[in-house]
Amino acid sequence: MSRAGTRPRTPAALHNPGFRRLTTAWVFTNLADSALYLMLAVWIKDLTGSDSAAALTFAMLGVPALLAPVLGQIADRYSRTWLLVIANIAVAAVVATLLFVDSRDQLVWIYAVVLLYATVAYLTASAQTGLVRDLLPDEELASGNGLLSTIDQALRLISPLLGTALYAVWGPHAVVLLTTCAFLIAGGLLATMRVVESEPETAEQRGTYWIELTAGFRHLASIPLLGRLTIVVAIAFGATGLVNVAVFPAIEQGLGLPPEALGPLISVQGVGAVVGGLTAAAVIGRWGEPRVFGIGVLLLALGLLPIASSSLALVIAGLAIGGFGVTWTIVSFITLRQRLTPPRLQGRTGSATAIAINLPQTLVTLAGAAVLGFIDYRWLVLVTGVIVLVSLLLMPRRTSTQVSQ
Secondary structure, eight states: OOOTTOOOSSOGGGGSHHHHHHHHHHHHHHHHHHHHHHHHHHHHHHHHOOHHHHHHHHHHHHGGGGGHHHHHHHHHHSOHHHHHHHHHHHHHHHHHGGGGOOSGGGHHHHHHHHHHHHHHHHHHHHHHHHHHHHHSOHHHHHHHHHHHHHHHHHHHHHHHHHHHHHHHHHOHHHHHHHHHHHHHHHHHHHHTOOOOOOOOOOHHHHOSHHHHHTHHHHHHHHSHHHHHHHHHHHHHHHHTHHHHHHHHHIIIIISOOOGGGHHHHHHHHHHHHHHHHHHHHHHHHHHOHHHHHHHHHHHHHHHHGGGGSSOHHHHHHHHHHHHHHHHHHHHHHHHHHHHTSOGGGHHHHHHHHHHHHHHHHHHHHHHHHHHTTTSOHHHHHHHHHHHHHHHGGGSOSOOOOOOOO
């Protein structure tokens, strides 16, 4: 605790040396991530001229959610620090193979790299959520998650612009080189991080393979508040898969802009998200995680609807509001989940959450890509907004977070 009458100028979580190192590595990981996945969608669009082919890039990012239970199990069984080190080096090697892609005939390999990259991302997400829980006490979790989310979203202001600029001037291989180097630097930083990790469960504690594999789902279901919020976030975020499909038609047909405008527009979303990350810890401390979660989902819905318009000003405002709402939703949900979950169950509950969010979103994106040629993209956006609003009806009436551990 800080001394009476003083207020730290930096987030409380940054006073922890291990968390500072993790945060620095997170900067490089997100720099690479934000620049890469948007560039790949634009690259595929340019190679094929197809909106659906570009939208499949986003769908591929969610397909490995099917493996999330196994990846979460690995994150709970082994050293999370070294899993992150190895994963970053492996991703750097996989992404570097894109340097050999130079025509649409190699489109399948781009999709394969996206699948491999996304699979490793699920593993690292499960490992990192456990490390954050090991590094920080309960009262600093919101501060730490808010900071990580702020960095993630702030880099959406920089990385898409940097990625699209490199792409426009020097081509996709320049972005590939940038991301490869960033992942290697992140791996090196994590290798020097000092943290006392929680002990893995014994064989007796794990039980049978099936019991161990499904422990994350059962834990979420065993706590009514977590279970209800998981359903809400699955519906709300799953519905946004339709917007993933509608994004290029909205830019080209609605706004009359080229596909490369996706980068700057995502950066606008990052402005709202950064503000959301900077304020999340304070509002969670005042209102509690469930209330902040609900407000975030509401703002997400309100931010989506302007995408159906042809007004650039409205779209920009909507993206900023939506980014703000998404960040409040994510930070509050992750903080609550970490706080109410034992240390060596963090990976599996994180993976269960990833499935709840990404699998519905992936299926919706695939369905949206299939019907995009027959349905006006504006209807897809409006349907998404309505579904997100309706999901709020499932919010719990009582929001006590006091759970016996």
